[in-house]
Amino acid sequence: MALHETEYKGLLGWVDQRMPTLMSEYKKHLSEYYAPKNFNVWYIFGGLAITVLAIQIVTGIFLTMHYKPDARYAFESVEYIMREVPGGWFIRYMHSTGASFFFIVVYLHMFRALMYGSYRKPRELIWIFGCLIFLCLMAEAFMGYLLPWGQMSYWGAQVIVNLFAAIPRIGPDLAVFIRGDYVVSDATLNRFFALHVIAIPLVLIGLVVAHILALHDVGSNNPDGIEIKDKKDEKGRPLDGIPFHPYYTVHDIFWLGLFLIAFFSVVFFLPEAGGYFLEWTNFNPANPLSTPAHIAPVWYFTPYYSVLRAVTTPFMWALGLGVIGYGILLYFTFRGTLRFVSLGAALVLAVFMLPLSPLALDPKFWGVVAMGAAVMIFFGLPWLDHSPVRSMRYRPQWHFGLLMAFVLVFLVLGYFGLQPPSAANEIIAPVGTLLYFAFFLLMPWWSRMGEFKTPPDRVTFHPH
Amino acid sequence: MNRIKNLIITLAAVLVGGLAAGAQAAGGVTVPMDVFPAARTKDLAALQNGARIFANHCLNCHSATLMRWNRLQDIGLDERQIRDFLIFDPNRKVGETMQISMKSSDAKSWFGKVPPDLSVIVRARTTFDYRGTDYLFTLLRGYYRDADSATGWNNVVYPNIAMPHVLWYQHGPREATITRVVHGDKGSERVVSVYDVDGKVTVTRTPLPGHPPESIEARFKPVDAEQARRFDEDMADLVAYLAFMTDPSAVDRKRIGVWVLVFLLLFTGAAWWLNRTFWRDIK
Numbered sequence: 197m198a199l200h201e202t203e204y205k206g207l208l209g210w211v212d213q214r215m216p217t218l219m220s221e222y223k224k225h226l227s228e229y230y231a232p233k234n235f236n237v238w239y240i241f242g243g244l245a246i247t248v249l250a251i252q253i254v255t256g257i258f259l260t261m262h263y264k265p266d267a268r269y270a271f272e273s274v275e276y277i278m279r280e281v282p283g284g285w286f287i288r289y290m291h292s293t294g295a296s297f298f299f300i301v302v303y304l305h306m307f308r309a310l311m312y313g314s315y316r317k318p319r320e321l322i323w324i325f326g327c328l329i330f331l332c333l334m335a336e337a338f339m340g341y342l343l344p345w346g347q348m349s350y351w352g353a354q355v356i357v358n359l360f361a362a363i364p365r366i367g368p369d370l371a372v373f374i375r376g377d378y379v380v381s382d383a384t385l386n387r388f389f390a391l392h393v394i395a396i397p398l399v400l401i402g403l404v405v406a407h408i409l410a411l412h413d414v415g416s417n418n419p420d421g422i423e424i425k426d427k428k429d430e431k432g433r434p435l436d437g438i439p440f441h442p443y444y445t446v447h448d449i450f451w452l453g454l455f456l457i458a459f460f461s462v463v464f465f466l467p468e469a470g471g472y473f474l475e476w477t478n479f480n481p482a483n484p485l486s487t488p489a490h491i492a493p494v495w496y497f498t499p500y501y502s503v504l505r506a507v508t509t510p511f512m513w514a515l516g517l518g519v520i521g522y523g524i525l526l527y528f529t530f531r532g533t534l535r536f537v538s539l540g541a542a543l544v545l546a547v548f549m550l551p552l553s554p555l556a557l558d559p560k561f562w563g564v565v566a567m568g569a570a571v572m573i574f575f576g577l578p579w580l581d582h583s584p585v586r587s588m589r590y591r592p593q594w595h596f597g598l599l600m601a602f603v604l605v606f607l608v609l610g611y612f613g614l615q616p617p618s619a620a621n622e623i624i625a626p627v628g629t630l631l632y633f634a635f636f637l638l639m640p641w642w643s644r645m646g647e648f649k650t651p652p653d654r655v656t657f658h659p660h
Numbered sequence: 661m662n663r664i665k666n667l668i669i670t671l672a673a674v675l676v677g678g679l680a681a682g683a684q685a686a687g688g689v690t691v692p693m694d695v696f697p698a699a700r701t702k703d704l705a706a707l708q709n710g711a712r713i714f715a716n717h718c719l720n721c722h723s724a725t726l727m728r729w730n731r732l733q734d735i736g737l738d739e740r741q742i743r744d745f746l747i748f749d750p751n752r753k754v755g756e757t758m759q760i761s762m763k764s765s766d767a768k769s770w771f772g773k774v775p776p777d778l779s780v781i782v783r784a785r786t787t788f789d790y791r792g793t794d795y796l797f798t799l800l801r802g803y804y805r806d807a808d809s810a811t812g813w814n815n816v817v818y819p820n821i822a823m824p825h826v827l828w829y830q831h832g833p834r835e836a837t838i839t840r841v842v843h844g845d846k847g848s849e850r851v852v853s854v855y856d857v858d859g860k861v862t863v864t865r866t867p868l869p870g871h872p873p874e875s876i877e878a879r880f881k882p883v884d885a886e887q888a889r890r891f892d893e894d895m896a897d898l899v900a901y902l903a904f905m906t907d908p909s910a911v912d913r914k915r916i917g918v919w920v921l922v923f924l925l926l927f928t929g930a931a932w933w934l935n936r937t938f939w940r941d942i943k
Contacts, residue, residue, distance in 0.1 A: 233942055275726040275780065278909065285909040286916075442938055450935040453928030457921060464917025471788055479784035479906075660939040 225412055230437025231444055232418035234655040238312075239416075240451040241305035247452060248298045249404065255291040256393065263343065265389035267382035270345035271481040289467040295337055296473045297459055299496035302330060306574070310599055313586025314417040320578040322414070325407040327575045332400045334497070334571070339388040339396070341494065342380070346478030351491045353380045353388070359504070362561040379484060421587030422651050436655045490616045498613025499606050503570045503632065505617070506625035507563035509551055514630060515562065516549035522637060529640075566629065573636045580639040585651050592646030602635040689874045691816050694801070696793040700900040707735040710901025713894060715746040717826055718778060721767070724758035726779035727905050734908055735901075771822045782899075782906035793903050800895045802878065803828070804836035805859030812859060816878040830894065832887040833857040837879045841872055848872055857883060 199213040212219050223229075262281050264273040277284035306326070309315050315323035342353045357380065361371040376383035415425055415434075424434040438444075468474040472495050477488050493501050507515065523542020527535045547553050549562060588596045609628045612621045700706045711732055714724075729752075732742050739754050747754065749761070764774045776784075782792035799817040803825035806814035811824035816838060825831065836855040841848060848868040855861050882888035904910075 272726060278907075279726060279731070280728070285907075285913060289913075438942055443942065446931065446935045446938045450928065450931040453924060453931045457924045457928065460917065460920050460924060464913050464920060467913075468783070468786075471786065476783060476786040476788075476792070479780045479786075657942075659943050660936060 225408070226441040226445070227439050229412055229440040230424070230434045231416050231440050232420075232424045232434075232655055233436055233438045233443075234418050234420060234657045235416075235444065235447075236419050237451070238304070238308035238419070240448055240455075241301050241308060243448040244301045244452065244455050245298065245305055246404065247455070248294050248301055249400070251290060252294045252298065253397065255287045255294065256397075258287045259291055260393055265343070265386050267345060267385050267482070270343060270385060274344045286463070289463045292474055293459060293462045293467060293469075295340065296469065296494070296496065297462075298333060299337070302333060303496075306330070307603065310577075311588050311596075312417055312419055313421050313581065313583065313588075315578045316417075316421075316581060316586045317578065318414045319411075319417060322407060322410045323578055324575060325403050325410060327572075329400065329403045329407060330574070331571065332396055332403060336392060336396045336400065337494070337496065339392040342385060342388045343392065344478060345385065345482045346475075347480040347482055347486075347488050348475045348478040348491065350380055350482035350484065351488055352493055353384065355491055356493075357384075359560075359564045359567075362558060362564050364557060364561065367561075381484075417586065418655055419587060420589060420651055420655050421585055422653070422655065424655065427654060436657070492614050492616075495610065495614060498611070499609040499632075500567045500570050500613075502609035502613035502621075502625045503629045504563045504567040505613070505621075506629040507559050507566050508626075509559050511626045511629075512549050512551050512556070512559050512562065514626065515566075516546045516551075516553075518630065518633075519549060520546045525641075566633075570629075570632060573633070576636065577639075580636055581643050582640050583643040583648070585648055587651065590649040590651045592648065594646060595643070598635065598642065602632070605631045605635070689876055691798065691802070691876050691878055693790040693794040693817075694798045696791065696797040696899055697896050698793070700896050701903050703900070704736045706897040706900050707904055708737060709894065710897040710899070710904075711735065711737070711746065713898045714778075714901050714905075715748075718898075719758060720760045720762060721771075721823075721826075722775045722778045723760040724779045724905060725777055727758045727908070729756060729758060730754040731908055734911070735904060773822050775823065778902060778905070780906050782903045792906070793899050796902060797895060797899045800827075800898065801831075801892060803831065804834060804838075804855050804878075804880070805857060806855060806861070807859035808861070809859075814855075816876070827891070827894075830887075831882075831891045833883045834888065835881040835883075837881070839877045839879075841868065841875045843871070843874055 200216045202209045202212040202216075204212045204219065208219070259277065262273060262277045262284065264270055274288065277288050279285075281287075309323065309326070338353075338356060342349045357371055357374050360374060361367040363370060372378060374384075375381070376387055415423075415437075418424065424436040427435045429435055462469055462473065468476070475492075475494065480488075492498065519542050523539040523546075526538035526542070529535075530538060547555050548557050550556060583591055583595070585591060588599065605628050608624060609632065612624050612628075615621060729742050729747060730739055732746070733739070737746075742754050752759070758779075767774045782796065785792035785795045787795075795817065799815060802816040802818075803813050804816070805812065809820060811822075813821075813825040813828070815821040816836070835857055836853075838853045838855070840851045840853075842851055846867070848871060850866045850868055852864045852866075853861050854863075880888075
């Protein structure tokens with residue numbers, strides 16, 4: 197069989213003759229991947245997320261060499277890594293800091309998508325892969341958090357696994373199935389270890405590859421939210437596109453430097469980050485006989501934890517009536533049978549929600565549903581957003597105001613999720629939860645309202 | 661640019677609002693913690709004195725099973741000093757960790773609970789409201805005689821603490837005045853309990869108008885002020901040692917960290933220049 201025609205010399209030519217994929221993929225994804233030239237600082241977080249993923253995998257491998265997934269030794273082995281293993285503290289603090297920075301970076305990455313409409317057609321699949329990555333990340337963080345086997349590890353896992361017990365009929369058995377025991381125990385620790393170090397990372401890496409391949413097939417969005425592929429030169433290259441390598445590699449390396457300064461400032465000088473990255477209570481070994489006074493998840497889960505805690509019996513009135521109201525709204529929006537289906541579905545849901553109904557389910561169950569829905573609702577964004585333009589730059593100013601209000605609600609829920617229950621929070625969490633869902637569920641209506649500007653033909657770019 | 665500015669303003673507003681709300685929400689009435697003199701964690705003589713007090717008075721009820729004896733070389737002791745002056749059991753070696761001989765079943769019957777391991781106690785006792793060092797510094801100096809308690813001692817930081825005042829003979833006798841504002845069935849009142857040096861208590865109650873927040877405060881009057889002052893110094897040294905033990909790599913960590921940041925600043929500077937040079941092509 198004849199060898200592949202090659203344009204390269206030497207070793208590269210030799211390889212190219214035998215494996216043309218190497219250079220063709222290099223071109224496709226780096227040197228001839230044309231990215232819009234008007235990326236701003238919001239576009240650094242995808243690359244940073246990959247960097248943090250790499251940090252987590254490499255430090256994770258080294259941690260696994262010394263960590264003991266055994267309820268008797270787990271806590272000690274983590275301290276052993278920090279005290280006795282040469283450089284162990286460095287590896288462990290990078291891993292624990294990396295967990296929090298992963299969420300910081302991913303939340304900012306998602307905010308960018310919301311701001312510039314990056315999930316809109318034809319990028320729905322990129323967005324779905326991204327949401328799946330976010331789900332995996334949450335599972336990965338939750339299971340990893342059990343491994344140090346401190347008090348918060350133990351009781352946090354206890355609380356979260358118990359949530360599954362709220363599912364009617366199958367719940368209690370499901371919770372036992374997940375734990376492998378009637379309480380969180382050595383069996384739970386071992387399976388969480390297996391899932392944390394291999395199962396979820398495998399899925400995560402696969403999804404990251406799918407996310408990037410899907411991105412490179414349709415091309416990147418940009419702050420103007422217009423398609424650079426609509427305007428091409430005679431060679432078929434987008435006029436406003438520049439090769440990812442070298443232009444965005446040098447650009448991203450500069451921002452990576454700034455990121456690493458922030459990252460290593462925490463690792464070396466503030467590894468606990470005031471109790472937010474490493475919770476103080478978790479320096480007490482797990483004790484199944486003593487529940488901590490206050491159990492709170494790590495900061496990146498607290499907005500969802502707030503949603504969970506918001507759902508109490510009085511709140512079920514608001515939720516049930518809200519669902520009926522939404523059904524009525526859909527009834528007047530849709531035509532044909534769909535209008536009856538949606539109203540009917542809303543009424544059926546409400547029957548299981550409203551406290552006086554004989555079929556009402558435990559608010560705890562609805563709390564779990566609301567928490568799950570608060571995460572899953574991100575999947576729906578490409579179909580909820582009906583704005584005629586993608587980018588907030590050309591949408592009415594108040595659209596951006598609503599987005600910022602949503603961010604504010606997210607942060608307030610997150611803050612109160614860290615706090616012990618209080619009178620103020622009894623009002624703030626339910627109101628925040630309703631606003632959180634209203635932002636998404638009313639988007640099909642509000643996103644097409646107001647005065648839109650016409651986006652330019654070519655991207656807005658000021659030479660450096 | 662305007663959007664970014666709005667974003668920053670909004671975030672700042674959330675933060676300020678949140679912190680204010682949090683300050684109100686923080687429940688659980690405790691005495692205000694004294695401030696541990698943090699500079700002492702950098703003072704080798706203080707750390708060594710702390711280690712001496714720790715080995716003499718804390719170890720053997722408490723353990724520090726995560727701490728290796730010869731790690732004390734980090735605070736300037738050599739192996740001979742550690743062996744001769746700090747390890748009392750001839751069967752133990754400097755390469756071992758600070759294990760103890762007391763059985764936990766014995767501890768339970770003697771104290772009602774197993775004394776906690778102290779390896780990471782400073783971190784374990786830190787909260788969002790105070791540092792573990794402040795807590796321990798206040799706790800160790802918060803003992804007073806209480807004739808009604810099982811051990812004859814009580815503590816303002818940890819009421820009905822199982823641990824007796826081990827260092828009472830160094831601390832010297834003190835009179836304690838504990839002032840509480842409590843919400844009872846009949847409204848708020850101020851309860852002042854004065855414990856004399858023998859632990860006999862005199863309580864005076866005054867009803868308070870309105871609904872002042874609950875609080876607890878303690879004042880101590882030592883018989884020998886100079887002795888109590890020396891005790892405070894020793895406790896500061898002990899807490900400095902505990903802080904060292906909770907994270908022995910901290911000194912190395914910060915020393916290396918400076919060089920890492922210096923490197924990253926140079927790296928970022930070079931990357932900035934590289935970025936600028938490449939992007940000159942893009943019109």
